[in-house]
Amino acid sequence: MARQFEYAQMQDAFRRFQAAEPHPKGELEHTNAFTLLVAVALSAQATDAGVNKATRSLFPIADTPAKMLALGEEGLVEYVKTIGLYRQKAKNVIKLSQILVDKFDGTVPSSRAALTSLPGVGRKTANVVLNIWFHYPAQAVDTHIFRVGNRTGLAVGRDVDAVERAIEDNVPVEFQQNAHHWLILHGRYICTARKPRCVDCLIRDLCQYEEKTA
Structure with a gap:
């Protein structure tokens, strides 16, 4: 299991996510x-x-x-x-x-x-x-976030509850509202389960995953 990112690393990683996608949104369509x-x-x-x-x-x-x-x-x-x-x-x-x-x-x-x-x-x-909907910085940990958190060191935990706590405890407050959106999108499109696109990863140099793809 990867080591939990230190504070400066967390700041650096989420600043990169924010710069790439300032206003991330969930992909489920809804009206209310x-x-x-x-x-x-x-x-x-x-x-x-x-x-x-x-x-x-x-x-x-x-x-x-x-x-x-x-x-x-x-x-x-x-x-x-x-x-x-x-x-x-x-x-x-x-x-x-x-x-x-x-x-x-x-x-x-x-x-x-x-x-x-x-x-x-x-x-x-x-x-x-x-x-x-209510703009509360709650962290919805799915399989993508669980994988990304543990693979990279962004949010380390043995189960989804532990990963949720790791995000809440370690992600700087200014990034809490959008943290789970960035992590889900990263897991869905870049840090995929079978063949992660490490060459396109924004945090490749910070990530602790030893089996990075070329």
Whole structure:
């Protein structure tokens, strides 16, 4: 396992990420907090591109909990059946929509505890919503961030919770809001699992990965 970057290295690395992409954004398409929540819930074990393809037709007719309930589970299934685990995800979306109507007056709550009380919403999903919609510097650690953090030394931890803490504890505060976006994009397009594009890496000279590709 790589060593955790020191403070000066963290500053240097994230300054480079910021210079290359000053305003990084998540790639899931949404129009409000509810559609973001649904999109993230649907994206588990699925690609953002696949989710976007399904929700482009879904969200124009079901962009609130009430409208989603009116569509119903079987109606929702018709829109999301191209996404992995679609039946369970459809059940969860309908259930969470009902809870939002019954307990939260139809609005998406802005606390992690309230979000994770919803069916199909784990800590990672909650952190994405908190970060993107509510602009709270929550760190949503997915497989890309876990790999990049441990491979490079940017955020070292034996599990996703440890990597989340490593980001929160070590990334300078001015970069916290966008940290997980930069790391996800870096993992998705540069520091890929099988054949990392080390020649195109912004932090190649800082990275501790010993098996850099030519």
